[in-house]
Amino acid sequence: MDELLQALAQGFLVGSTYGLLALGMGLIYSVSGLVNFAHGDFFSLGMYLCFALFSAFALDPYVSLVITLPAMMLIGAGVYQFLIRPIAGHHLLMVIQLTLGLALLVQNGILMVFGGQFERTPSIVESKLVLLGPVVVRMPHVIACLASFGIAAALYVLLRSTDWGRAIRSVHQNAKAAALMGIDVGRVRMLTFAAGLGLLAIAAALIVPGTPMHPSLGLRYTVITLIVMVLGGMTNFVGIMLAGLVIGISEALGTIYLSDMLGMLMPYLIFVVIMLLRPQGLLKAA
Amino acid sequence: MKSEFFTVLRSPVFWGAIILLALGPFVLPSYYLHIATLTLIYIALASSWNIVGGIGGQISLAHSLFVGTGAVLSSALLLKLGINMWLGMVIAALVSGLMGAIISFIDFRFRLGHLSFALITLAFAEMGEIIVIGTEALGGASGLFLPKDKGDLLAFQFGSGAGIFWVMLTLAVGAILINLAVLNLPLGFYLRTIRDNEAAAQAIGVNILRNKTIAMVISAMFTSVIGTAYARYLTFVDPYQLASPVLTVEIVLIATVGGLGKAFGPALGAVLLIPLGEILRGKLGGSLPGLHYFVYGAVVIAVILATPRGLLPALQSRLASWRGSAKSEAKKPSIAAPGA
Incomplete structure (x- = not known):
């Protein structure tokens, strides 16, 4: 019983960060219909930026966010403006291939600068444990989980009731009509892309304490993020957080109760089954 | 329209080019012969994918499943059960065809959109790799070693170098001809x-399930055969290489950059990208890890930005507008192809 509770707690905490990763991707998808296959590699980049700042100035990951957040947003705006915007409107595959080229670029850029060994970035809260009855969880996971839900809620409010949010939703619904209403569609898309990468910078700072990182892990993060986003109904932020929890918990339960192989298969199996039975995602798209 | 296939079949340029290529092993040093063989493999793979992904417009990311089946299943049958690799090749092709048919059926039954289809096939491919790595009978994570190639044709051995090069040339030409x-x-x-x-096609009576399934099965079976030959060429059957979704990503990249849906598009993409990747690896691979892939990624982005509709369509429209302007000097202003 304790084992089950422990797995559930672990899966819940990890799943909430999957949700946060997918929120950034969903935000970008909702306004530009673009599936960013470099998402996981940009997430890696965020983690390595934290690592670099820690190595150079001994900055705690949570503090280094002051630098990594604007840096990642600038990168995002640049990538959208100079690489993605020029080929927007061409075949869906072309745009996907471009982001795959970008993934190669980022992944191997990291490899060139930091080398191919596993790295860890510590934080002052890293070794603190939290006891919840019989369940033991690590402090960074709790912080990441709380922050993920906080950010998801903030994003929800932002999209509901600010002008920026209304602009995003109008571009999502009908880009042409939005342009006719005087919304600068290109600018909204650029800002959203920047915001998507900014979310990744936050996610990186939250996840990096104690997480081993390697340049080649980017594609794996991308695939998990994609699965979570699609399960959540692409643009439904409540659905995306829920899907993150489903995937996180199924992964945790799978590795404990089933063989290693079945545990690894679990998220994919669940994904295929849910996609076939509920193609619109767990919740209906907003 | 039907004559385009026969025009190419009768064209002396086409056969001349093949004969010229077939002489390759006699003049190329072994390193360049390796690059040429690899290029032919990817021409074959990308062209087979093109039947589903380019002509059919279905973004299948499951093709590593078929390459993996062709490579791993036939090798495992040979090594664990002593089944001749020719027979193993046929069995693997049938299994791949069956998997292709099942994927098509799922696609039809559940009316998947483009993105869902891509992601579900990607999930299948990920599961395929995990299953191969976790199953000892299929070689597990450590892979399988085929016996040394002694040139025994009956045992699916073609002799190193020239023999396997001709096999790959045949497969590449075969894949292009199937496309045509x-x-x-x-x-x-x-x-x-x-x-x-799709809706309009259905309305005028096109049988969607039947046509998509036929395309997928042809593509899957041919890809599986290429997979078996690829395993024979590599001798070491590495699941992380042959059953990995990364392989599909490479195939799709080549086909897309070359020109989707064109018979010669994927071949053009392979001819550009594979030698580029290999030469970069040779020149830069030793100096700084990651540098050659970094440059490769940069070139891919540059090519996509320069020719967003694919290399072959861009070349064709450039050629057409050049011809058009040469002709029209006397008559009327040239009609450039859109986007040229």
Whole structure:
């Protein structure tokens, strides 16, 4: 019983960060219909930026966010403006291939600068444990989980009731009509892309304490993020957080109760089954 | 329209180029012969994928499953059960065809959109790799070693160097000819109709399930055969290479950059990207890890930005506008192809 509770707690905490990763991707998808296959590699980049700042100035990951957040947003705006915007409107595959080229670029850029060994970035809260009855969880996971839900809620409010949010939703619904209403569609898309990468910078700072990182892990993060986003109904932020929890918990339960192989298969199996039975995602798209 | 297939079949340029290529092993040093062989493999793989992904417009990311089946299953049958690799090749091709048919059926039954189809096939491919790595009978994570190639044709051995090069040349030419044939058969017209507007295709009586399934099965079986030959060429059957979704990503990249849906597009993409990747690896691979892939990624982005509709269509429209302007100097202003 304790084992089950422990797995559930672990899966819940990890799943909430999957949700946060997918929120950034969903935000970008909702306004530009673009599936960013470099998402996981940009997430890696965020983690390595934290690592670099820690190595150079001994900055705690949570503090280094002051630098990594604007840096990642600038990168995002640049990538959208100079690489993605020029080929927007061409075949869906072309745009996907471009982001795959970008993934190669980022992944191997990291490899060139930091080398191919596993790295860890510590934080002052890293070794603190939290006891919840019989369940033991690590402090960074709790912080990441709380922050993920906080950010998801903030994003929800932002999209509901600010002008920026209304602009995003109008571009999502009908880009042409939005342009006719005087919304600068290109600018909204650029800002959203920047915001998507900014979310990744936050996610990186939250996840990096104690997480081993390697340049080649980017594609794996991308695939998990994609699965979570699609399960959540692409643009439904409540659905995306829920899907993150489903995937996180199924992964945790799978590795404990089933063989290693079945545990690894679990998220994919669940994904295929849910996609076939509920193609619109767990919740209906907003 | 039907004549395009026969025009190419009768064209002396086509056969001349093949004969010229077939002489390659006699003049190329072994390093360049390796690059040439690899290029032919990827021409074959990308062209086979093109039947589903380009002509049919279905972004299948499951093709590593078929390469993996062709490579791993036939090798495992040979090593664990002593089944001749020719028979193993046929068995693997049948299994791949069956998997292709099942994927098509799922696609049809559940009416998947483009993105869902891509992601579900990607999930299948990920699961395939995990299963191969976790199953000892299929070689597990450590892979399988085929016996040394002694040139015994009956045992699926073609001799190193020239022999396997000719096999790959045959497969590459075969894949391109299948593309041409499909494009000029009713199947190709149905597929393009479905790609361009599925609802309209259905309304005028095109059998969607049947045509998509035929395309997928052809593509899957041929990809599986290439997989078996690829395993024979590599001798070491590494699941992380041959059953990995990364392989599919490479195949799709080549086909897309070259020109989707064109018979010679994927071949052009392979001819550009594979030698580029290999030469970069040779020149830069030793100096700084990651540098050659970094440059490769940069070139891919540059090519996509320069020719967003694919290399072959861009070349064709450039050629057409050049011809057009040469002709029209006397008559009327040139009609450039859109986007040229």
